[in-house]
Amino acid sequence: MKLLFANLFLVLHILAIPAMAQNSYELNKGWFGSPIEKVKDSGVKISQPGYSLKSWKPAVVPGTVLTTQLENKEIPDPFFGLNNEKIPDIFDTGNDFYTYWFVKDFTEQAKAGEQVYLHFRGVNYSFEVYLNGKKITQERPEGMFLRRSYNITEALQKNGSNRLAVIVFPPDVVGEANGGQGGDGRIAKNVAHQYVAGWDWIQPIRDRNTGIWDKVIIEKTGKVNLKNPHVITMVPGIRKPGESQNPALIRVSTELENATATAVTGTVSYTIAGKTVSKTVTVKANGTMEVDLPELNLENPKLWWPHGYGEAYLYPMDLKFVENGVVSDQETLQVGIREIKAETNAHTNSKQIFVNGQKIFIKGANWIVSDAMLRFTDARYDAEIRFHRDMNLNLIRIWGGALTERPEFYQACDQYGLLVMQDFWGSGDCNGRWLDPKKKDDQWVRRQYPDDHGLFLESAADQIKMIRNHASLAMWCGGNEITLPQDIMFPLRDSILPQLDGTRWFVDYSNSDDMSFNFLGGNGDGPYGIQPLDRFFSHRTWPFNSEIGSVGVGDAVSLKRFLPAENQVPPIYNPLTRKEKVDPVWAYHKYIGYEQHLQPYGKIADMEDFGRKAQLVNFDQYRSMMEGFTAHMWDWYTGMMIWKTQNPWTALRGQMYDYYLDPNACLYGLKSGSEPxxxxxxxxxxxxxxxxxxxxxxxxxxxxxxxxxxxxxxxxxxxxxxxxxxxxxxxxxxxxxxxxxxxxxxxxxxxxxxxxxxxxxxxxxxxxxxxxxxxxxxxxxMAPVKPVVETKLLAKGKVAVTLTNAKGNPVAFFNRLSIVNSDSKERLLPVFYEDNYVSLLPGESKTVVIEYPTTSSKRPVVALEGWNVSEQFIPIKD
Incomplete structure (x- = not known):
């Protein structure tokens, strides 16, 4: 190991990045980039403000090499058709092809008594930093997940004009994308995500997501920098939402870093619910100390509850360090007061989750990543987590072949009341659980991946600090379908987590007996394909099933967004062979078959007909899946997690909404089956x-x-x-x-x-x-029906749509509502429907409230179409 565990916590003192500092901003615009093959000068020269960038192109930061190339139209959209095959793969090109310089000019000066920090929240995989002709990184940092922080006060130009230059190198081992899970598996030799070499739900990401993929932040403080605060809330007893509450206990600690050559005495304090707790401390010169503040018994607190059980209430908490009446540094957190525990249910022989003393039947999702090319935005996170809330789910598991999710993801989960199970970075596929002819190394070698165990532990400790304050974070998980190597798992479980968190259950891997005793043998999860509806009720699976999934193709409108016209051909089922004939582009996008399950609805005429009938199956599959588990809650089951609810690219399996955030009937079937x-x-x-x-x-x-x-x-x-x-x-x-x-x-x-x-x-x-x-x-x-549709604008971007089916009519069956552009009739996205795919009984009226984006000055219209209802467009009235 490159880093001994004994030195781990000492090293981490210099790696902290603030959640929301008093004076900080992102460097997220105005970057330029160039491949290393076109740049012959050194970083010292490139980072000098006068160096010419005339031949350089605009770069996307945060972003990857591919996102920069896509922005400059150097590659086609890899999510459309077979375009991904037109992009060179790093395994074939060599690493230099995707090694890039990124340069940013910015204005900043340090006033007397100020300290200026440069923070990187995520770079894949290693990098060097230069500022104003000086090399900032003495050694090349490695690791996709490890945050890095540098005090750049002395390196800033006196006139405030600065030039930052960063060269980013791909992982040393990129792995061959040979069609296996994680390709040949060698991508797992790095401390990085694994899906980028390809999986059964995605094609390979050609640059393996090389780049400055997460935020770059400039932070200004006084002499003392407040960082890595830690908030623990304890809620003893059994509580109920909405009641007057007994006190809750709040414990707060934080690190204080003094970057000056003299000791600093001041007051560290926090304020929550109108109560202030403080402590006077002295921080040694050029030192860092951790401060535990006095405990607070908060009277009658408003508690945080998972969705479906109560309000996910969040308190603002302000922390600050003050010297001689002047704020040196300040951060603001959103704190949910709750306590989460896990206990074994003796009847089911599986864990059950308690929040504030109440047991919660887990209705969960599996999540990969918001975007496979790491194009994250607050708005997209908010939309996706809101969709999960709207499905009446209460937990999201972050799959181990991807990331530690970003604070913005957790902020959305905090707000919408979604618990989170966070995997660390490993999978049974790449890390040696199974014999696999696609893998380069044998199981004995793969069980020791990654190569640098010390870097893994260092990264894990840092990521724990980054997200531990979020109320939504409920569980840590060692890895996906396999334990981590013992010299990683034991320090993580027995030392790092108790010291840095200590409040959450750690399960050693996603389908472990500790989570769910797998009395049926096998891997403890699945099945993953379409099922007869009665099977969800009659077939007993594992008592806390971490992965069970089904189909999820969108309708024709969704499919046309990424399928070329010549490939808009539906799969055709052959009852003799019991197989579907599938277009190669559908297959490339990982289509999972509906097999014979569309046949009872009649012969498929075209892709529109396929998409329409697929929605009937989608709705029924996920409604019945959740109802089947619910039918046996606390008897057979304590919870389940759907594999999976979203796709970070244009895949054709396991999704409640497509990559473009257009929901399909899976979402509303699940919403129905999961209602409280x-x-x-x-x-x-x-x-x-x-x-x-x-x-x-x-x-x-x-x-x-x-x-x-x-x-x-x-x-x-x-x-x-x-x-x-x-x-x-x-x-x-x-x-x-x-x-x-x-x-x-x-x-x-x-x-x-x-x-x-x-x-x-x-x-x-x-x-x-x-x-x-x-x-x-x-x-x-069925005879056709034309419902009466009335609209009423409730607020900007919010409309109530009332549908009425006249007495004497047949049922107006399975009606899809959409908000569309008034001219092009294209759907606006994302749109949030109180309900959809609704059916109207004879003589019945239903009102559906819809929220939509208001990016155009021209008001959109409501579109309606159903099984026996012809498409119509209805203006939105005041």
Missing amino acids: LHIFLNRADSTVMIANNSFEHAYDQMMVLTAYDMQGNATSLGQSFVEMGPTTVRPILSLSKAIKEKALKEGMFLSLRLLDLNKKVVSDNFYWLADGEGQYSGLSS
């Missing part, structure tokens, strides 16, 4: 069940069960008041006989509803059921 108080049909035995995932007893819920035929005629199947205890599920009655009789000829519709005492619908679940032959024969002969 939910009435549903057990697809294995046709039993009506009710689940209550709240902490409150649900009294006086009117259950209304109604069958509809294809002409819209209704038959009552029962109506009665029911009650449900908190965090429980139970069967109510069987509809097996009624469904068999009424669906026999051409199928049927089934409406299951719960209404409160004010007759307000609190759960609305609408099924379409096949005929006696397993076909949806009645759907093909």
Whole structure:
């Protein structure tokens, strides 16, 4: 190891980057770049302000070499069609081809008593830094995840005109993208992400994401720099949302760095909920110290709860260091007061999660990364996490072949109430769990990846400090489907995490027996493909399943965004071979098959027809998946995580919305199946069940069960008041006989509803059921319907759309709402729908609230189309 563990924490003192400092800003515009092959001069010369950049091109920072090349139109969009095949792969070109200089001119001066710091929040993989003709990095830093910080006060120009030059080198070992999971596996020799060499859901990223991929920050402080604050909240006992609360305990510590040659005495303090806690300290010259502030018992705190259980309340916390009445440095945090624990459920033999003393049934997602080329924005993070909130999920797992997610991701999860399980960087595929002929090295060698264990530990400790204050962070995980090497895992688990965090459960790998006893053998996760709906209810899988997935192709509008016209050909299923004939571009984008599951809806006519029928299957798959697990909560299961809910490129599998943030029916099927108080049909035995995932007893819920035929005629199947205890599920009655009789000829519709005492619908679940032959024969002969559509602008970018189906009509089935440009009729993205793919009963009205971006001065229009509803466009009225 290059770095001994004993020296780890000493080294980390110089690697801290602030969350939100008193006076800081990003260097995110005005960069220029050039490949090293075109630059013969040294960094000392390039970084001199007078050096000419005439032949250089604009560069994207934060970004990668590919994002800069794409910006300058030197490569085609790698996410479209087969364009990725036109881009040279680094394994073939050699590393110099993707080794780049990045240069930025900026204005900054240090006044008397000021210190100026240059922070890099992520560079892949190694780099050198030059400023104003001086080399700042004495050794070449390595590691994709390790933050770096440099005091540049003395290197700044007196006139304030500065030139920063950074040369970035790719990983030493880039691996061959040979079609395996992580290619030949050797990408894992680095402390970096692994998917860039290709996976079963993505093609290889040709530069392996070489570049200054995360933020570059200039920070100005006084003599003392406040960094790496640590906030711990303790909430003893069993709490309920909305109640007057017993006190919560808050513990705060922080590091203080004195960059001057004299000792500094001052006061470090924090303020939260109107309470201030302080401590006077002396920081030695050129020294760093950690300060523990006095504990605070906060009376009647507002607690942070996961989505579906209560408000995800966040307190602003201001921390500062003051010397002689002058603020030297200050940071602001958003603090969620909560306590998270994990205990083994003896009945299921799996972990169950408690928040503020209450057990939470985990309805989780697996997340790769927001964008495969690392083009992160606050707005995209917000949209994606909001989609997950809208699916009624309560946890997101960050997969180990990718990243430690960015603070902006965690800020969105804090806001929307999503718990997070954060993997460290390893996978069973690359790191040796299985024999794999695609891999360059054997399992014995791969089990010791990465090459530099000390760098891994150093990076892990730094990333823990970066995200540990977020309320949403609930669990740490050693790796994806495999433990880390023992001399990494044991120090991480037994020393680093207890010292730097100490409040969260560490699971050694994602499908470990510690998380979920895998009594069925195998890997403890899956299946990953499309399933018969009854299987989700009748087939028992692992009690805390970390990965289970299905299909996820978008509609034709989504597909046309990245499929060339000549490849807009749907897969065709052959019942004789039981295989689909798939276009090569679909296959390149990792299409996962619908197999025979579209056939009951009739022969596929074209891609539009394929996309339309795929949405019916999408909705049913994910609704039934979540309902199947919910049907057995606390009996078979304590939780599950869907593999996966999003794609960071234009893939054709496992996604609730596409790369362009356009939701498909998966999202709304999952939203339905995951709602906190939910009435549903057990697809294995046709039993009506009710689940209550709240902490409150649900009294006086009117259950209304109604069958509809294809002409819209209704038959009552029962109506009665029911009650449900908190965090429980139970069967109510069987509809097996009624469904068999009424669906026999051409199928049927089934409406299951719960209404409160004010007759307000609190759960609305609408099924379409096949005929006696397993076909949806009645759907093909449904009479057309034209619902009445009314719109009302509620606020800028927010509209209420009311749909009304007249009495005597058939059901207006499976209607997709969109917000589109009034001229081009192209969908605006992202748009957030209160509900979508809605069906209207005869004589029924439904109102859907929609929020959309207002980037144009011209008001968009609402688009509506359904199974038996022709497309129409409706103006948005005041």
